[in-house]
Amino acid sequence: MKLIVAGATGFVGRELIRQSLSHPKITSVVALGRSRAEAPETLPASADASKLKAVVIQDYEVYPEEVKKAFSGADACIWTVAITPSRSKTYDFEEVKRICQTSATTGLRAMHEAGLATPFRFIYMSGAAAERDPGKTPNFMPEYSLMRGETENQLLAIGKELGGIEVAAVKPGLITATGDLRRLAIGFMVRVTTGIPTINVTDLVAAMLDQVVNGFEKEPLMPEDLIRIADRVSKAT
Template sequence: MKVILTGSTGFVGREVLEQCLKNPSVTTIVALSRRDIACPDPKLKVVILDNFLEYPDSIVREFDGAEACIWCLGKARVPDNDAARKICLEYTMAAAKKMSDVGATASSGQRQKFRFVYLSGGAAERDQTKPLWFMQDYRRIRGEVENQLLAHAEASGDAFEVCIMRPGLVLAKERNLVDMVKGLGPSVRVDKLAGAMIAKALDGGGSQIVENGEIES
C-alpha cells in the first residue's frame, strides 16, 4: 500500500515513519514535510510542501495510487488560537478534501475508498458549547477538527473513510521516571500508538473514533 504521512519529524510521526519503513505491507511512503528527511530508504519519498493550505498539481501527482493518509501534523503548544486553528483545523481539512478528491484507483479501474487516519487527543471536545476547565479553546478546536472530518466523510460517501485516534498522554518507548508519573492517567506508548494507526490505514473498518483504551488493548 502507498501511504501519505505528515508530521514525520515529530514525536509520533517519526515512530509511524520508522514502523512504515519496516512494514512489508507498506510499499511507498510519501512524507509531506517542510524540510528534507535524511533517510536513504527507497520506500520513502519526501515531498517538500511549504504551504499546507495549497496543493499544486505537482504535489497532487505524488498522491497518485495512495490509499491512505496518516495525519500526525499538529502541535499541543501554539502561540495563539489563530495559529492553533490554522495548524490543527485548516491544514487538516485542506488536505482531507484534496485527498478525498484524488482517492486511489484499483486495477479494475474502480475508485477505492481513501482512508484518513487522524491523530487527535483524548482531551478534544466535540461539543463546542460544553464548559471546560482547562485549555478550553484548544480542546474545542481539536474537537471541531473531528466534527468536520466526520462530516466530510459522511458527505463523501464511499470515497473517503476517516478514523480518529484519541490517545491520552503519549509516552516514550523506553520507560523512565517522568513517564511513570504520566502513566498514572490514560496513556499509551508511542510505538503502540503508531502501530495502531498503521493498522487502521492498512485495514480500515471498525470504529471511526478510537479512544485510548482501545489503542492500548
Template sequence: MKLVVVGATGFVAQEVIRQSLRNPNIKSVVAVSRKPATPPTGLDASKLKSVGLKDYDEYSDEVKNELAGADGCIWTVAITPSKSKDFTFDEVKRVCYTSTLVGLNVLRGAGVGRPFRFIYMSGIAAERDQSKTPPFMPEYCLMRGETENRVLAFAAEHSSEGFEACVAKPGLITQDAASIARAEELKKTMGVPSVTVEEVSAAMLQQVLCGIEKEPLMNEDLVRIGRKTLEEGA
C-alpha cells in the same frame, strides 16, 4: 498500499514511517512535511518518498501528483496544548483545523484509492460537543473537537467515493524514561492515560491497512490494538 504520512518529521510520524518501511503490505510511503523527512537508520528506505511543501495549507501541483493513487493517510499535524501558548489562537486554529480540511480536499482532488482510509490523530481532551465547556483549555479543546467533527463529516459526504475516516484520541504519548515517569505522575494526579509511541503508531497503521474497527479510537483502544499488532509482528 500507498500510504501518505502528513507531518512526517514529528516523533509519532517518524515511528509510523519506521514501522511502515518494515511492513511488506505497504509498498510506498509518501512522507509529507515542511522539512525533508530523514529515513530511519538501518532500514531499506527505497519505498520512502519525502515530499516537501511550504505549509500544510499550500500544495503545489508537484505535491498533488505525489499524493495521487494513495490508499490511506495518517495525519499527525497539530500544535500541541503545551506549545499552543507560543502562538496566537488564530495560528493554532489555522494549523490544527484549516490545514486538516485543506489537506482532505487536496487528497480527494489528487485522486485516491477506494477505499481510502484517513486516520486523524487528535487527543483525548478534544471535545466534539460544541455546547460544552471543557475544564482544560476550553477554546483549544473545542477547536480540536470541531476538527474531528469536520473530518468525519467530510468522510460521510464522500463515502460513495470510498472515503473512510477515524479519529485516534491518545492520552500522553510516551517515548523515553522521562515521558514514562511523567505519564505515571499524570495518571495518579489527573487520571490521564498514556500510550507508547510504538503502540499508537502500530494501532493507526493497523487500522489504515486492515479497516477501521471503531470510531473514535480512544487511548485504551490504541494500547490494545497497538500491543496486539506489535506482538503479532515480533
C-alpha cells in the same frame, strides 16, 4: 498499500516512517513535511528504504500540482500535523487553529482532488481531551479541546461529503518514548491525576498502521482502544 504520512519529520511521524518501511503490506510511503524526511539510519533487515518518497511542502494549506501528483492513488493517510497543548500556549490561538484544523481539512480535500483509491482511510491524530460537543465545557484547556473536537467533526463531514473516504480520529493520552525520562514522568503524572493511560509512541504507531491497513474497528479510537490494538499487533508478530 500507498500511505501518506503528514507531518513526517515530527515525533510521531518519524516513527511512522520507521515502521512503515518494514510493514509488508505497505508498498509506498509518501512522507509529507515542511522539511525533507529521511529514512532512519538504522533499520531492521526487513525494511525497504526505497518505499520512501519525501515530499516537501511550504504550507499545509497550499498544494502545488506536483504534490497532488505524489498523492495520486493513495490508499490512506495518517495526519499528525498539530500544535500540542503545551506548545499552543506560546502561539496566537488563530494560528493554533490554522495548523490543527484548517491544514487538516484543506489537506484532505487536496488529497481527494489528486484521485485516491477507494476506500481511502484517513486518520486524524487528535487527543483524548478533544470534545466534539460544543455545548460542553472540557476541564482541560477548553478552547483548545473544543477546537480539536470541532476539527474531528469537520473531517468526518468532509469524508461523507466527498464519498469513498473513511475518517477516524485517534485520541491518545500523553505519548511517551522509551528512554525519554521527561515524557515518562509527565505521563505518570497525567495518568495519576486524570486516569487517562499513556501510550508509547511505538505502540501508538503500530495501532494506527494496523487500522489503516486492515480497516477501522471503531470511531473514534480512544486511549484504551489504541493500547488494546497495539497489544494484539505485538502478540501477532
